Amino acid sequence: MNRVIFLSVMLAAALAASCAATHGGDQKPSQDVGRQQRDAGMQAQAGPPARRHASQIEEKAVRESSGIVASRRNPGLYWTHNDSGDRPFIFALGSDGSRRGVWRVEGAKAQDWEDIAAGPGPERGRPYLYVGDIGDNGGKRDHVTVYRFPEPEATAADAASSTKEPRATEPAEALRLEYPDGPHNAEALAVHPSSGDIYVITKGLEGAGVYRLAGGARAGGANKLTRVATLRGEGFYGILVTGADISPDGRRVVLCDYATGYELRLPDGPADDFDAVWRQPPAVVPLGQRRQGEAVCYRLDGRALLATSEGSPAILFEITLDEKK
Numbered sequence: 001m002n003r004v005i006f007l008s009v010m011l012a013a014a015l016a017a018s019c020a021a022t023h024g025g026d027q028k029p030s031q032d033v034g035r036q037q038r039d040a041g042m043q044a045q046a047g048p049p050a051r052r053h054a055s056q057i058e059e060k061a062v063r064e065s066s067g068i069v070a071s072r073r074n075p076g077l078y079w080t081h082n083d084s085g086d087r088p089f090i091f092a093l094g095s096d097g098s099r100r101g102v103w104r105v106e107g108a109k110a111q112d113w114e115d116i117a118a119g120p121g122p123e124r125g126r127p128y129l130y131v132g133d134i135g136d137n138g139g140k141r142d143h144v145t146v147y148r149f150p151e152p153e154a155t156a157a158d159a160a161s162s163t164k165e166p167r168a169t170e171p172a173e174a175l176r177l178e179y180p181d182g183p184h185n186a187e188a189l190a191v192h193p194s195s196g197d198i199y200v201i202t203k204g205l206e207g208a209g210v211y212r213l214a215g216g217a218r219a220g221g222a223n224k225l226t227r228v229a230t231l232r233g234e235g236f237y238g239i240l241v242t243g244a245d246i247s248p249d250g251r252r253v254v255l256c257d258y259a260t261g262y263e264l265r266l267p268d269g270p271a272d273d274f275d276a277v278w279r280q281p282p283a284v285v286p287l288g289q290r291r292q293g294e295a296v297c298y299r300l301d302g303r304a305l306l307a308t309s310e311g312s313p314a315i316l317f318e319i320t321l322d323e324k325k
Contacts, residue, residue, distance in 0.1 A: 051320035052288055055097035056313050061163045062091050065308035066187070067116035068295040069245065072127035073151045074100075075300055078316075080308060083294070084112040084135060088147075089163055092154045095299075095306070097316045101158035104166040105131065108147045108174070112136065115243055115295070117198075118151065119191030120215065122173075127151040131172075132189035134200055139183045143222065146189065146198060147172040173219040179211060180224060187294060188244035188255065192274060200225065201241045201255065207232030208241045208255075210278050229278035231255075243307075245297040253277050254285070254305055256296040261285040261305065263321075288317040 057065070057080075064083035071077040071092070077100055078093045088108040092100035112135030121128030133145040149172035161167045177200065188201035188208075196215025201208050211225035231241070243256040251271055253264045262282040266274070287293060290309035297306050305319045 052286075053318045054288060055095075055316045055318075057093060057097045057099075057308070057316050059091050059093065059099040059102070060312070061089070061102065062093075062314050063312045064294075064310045065314050066114050066294045066310065067132070067189070067243065068297045068306055068308050069116045069118045069129070070248075070297055070300045070306070071151065071154070072118050072300070074154045077154055078297070078306060079116055079118075079129060079151075080295065081113050081116055081131065083114065083310065084110070086110055086113070087163070088113075088131075089166060090116065090129070090131070090169075092158070093316065095316075095318060099159060100154050101161045102163055102166040103152050103161070103169050105147060105149060105169050105172050107171045108149075109133070109145075111145075114187040115189035117189050117191040117245065119193055119198075120196040121148055121150070122218075123150070130189065130191050130198065132186070132200065134177075134186040134189060136183055136185045139185060141183050143176050143178045144186070144200070146175045146177060146200075148175060148219075149173065175213075175217050175219055176222050177213060178222050178224050180227060184209060184211075187242045190244040190246045190253065192246055193248055193250050195274070197274070199244070199246075201231075201244050203240050203242065212275070228275045231278065242294040243296040247298045247302045248300060249302055250274065251277075252298075252302070254296050254298060255282075256287060256293050256307065258290075258293050260293075261287040261296055261307065261319075285319065285321070287319060288315070290315070290317070 065080045066083040068080045079090050081090050088105040088110040090103050111133050114135045115132045117130045129151045131147045150170045184202040186200050186202045190199045198213040200211045208231040210229040212228045213223050217223050240257050241255050245254050251266045255262045263285050264277050264280045266277045287307040292310040295308045307317045309315050
């Protein structure tokens with residue numbers, strides 16, 4: 001097990017144990033554990049310098065960035081949202097952290113929003129956003145919800161909007177998701193850019209369960225998830241996954257935990273079986289010195305990653321990927 005993965009695994013185990021003892025199973029880090037996490041993350045990321053750029057997110061209302069995704073309708077922009085405790089807002093950001101507007105997701109509730117993704121939807125050729133209300137620290141929810149809605153267009157005038165005077169999205173569909181094996185806490189959501197398959201990656205010491213819902217799901221009833229993989233084992237992190245995204249070409253997956261990032265790549269050749277990606281060895285991708293990393297995504301061209309950190313002011317990292325891997 002290499003040093004980065006070992007430190008990440010030990011960090012996650014200590015984090016979960018401490019949080020369980022102090023918060024009744026809630027896996028949000030306490031101040032002391034957060035310090036340990038940051039220290040371990042800095043050690044894990046020691047090594048060759050990465051091509052990384054950091055910007056401050058200008059939108060002051062973004063205090064707990066818990067998800068991020070590259071806009072398909074507005075190239076060069078990104079969408080993020082806060083963790084639990086906020087109203088159903090999404091925030092548009094420039095790659096330099098500049099504020100580009102606030103939208104209220106119509107028809108949505110925000111119980112425990114944890115991640116955001118982009119992908120196809122009911123109307124062919126139209127980009128959609130998916131927000132995962134999938135957090136369940138207490139393991140008590142009989143279902144979780146993913147909200148799907150057409151991605152808004154962000155104009156220059158929209159930058160003046162705010163949480164007091166937000167723009168409104170088109171009405172969201174509420175997709176009710178049920179696990180086949182009981183409740184799970186999850187913080188990572190991804191959508192395949194071609195099939196529209198929805199993936200939820202759970203968070204726990206027994207390993208990260210990967211659950212899939214086939215594309216084309218409709219609102220108005222229960223949708224049963226299928227478990228397609230478990231990320232764990234020697235040489236693998238597979239513990240507290242906090243964010244995920246699928247590359248725009250549909251051949252790579254990026255995951256993050258509190259300390260760092262990991263990328264999985266399909267082998268060369270046809271990509272008929274996308275779920276083969278979960279069986280590939282992870283490559284460690286340092287994401288920067290984040291206070292509490294819970295969000296990661298690909299840039300629209302797939303050549304870089306964007307990652308955020310909870311806290312205020314929030315930091316936006318851009319990490320150029322090594323295309324020779």
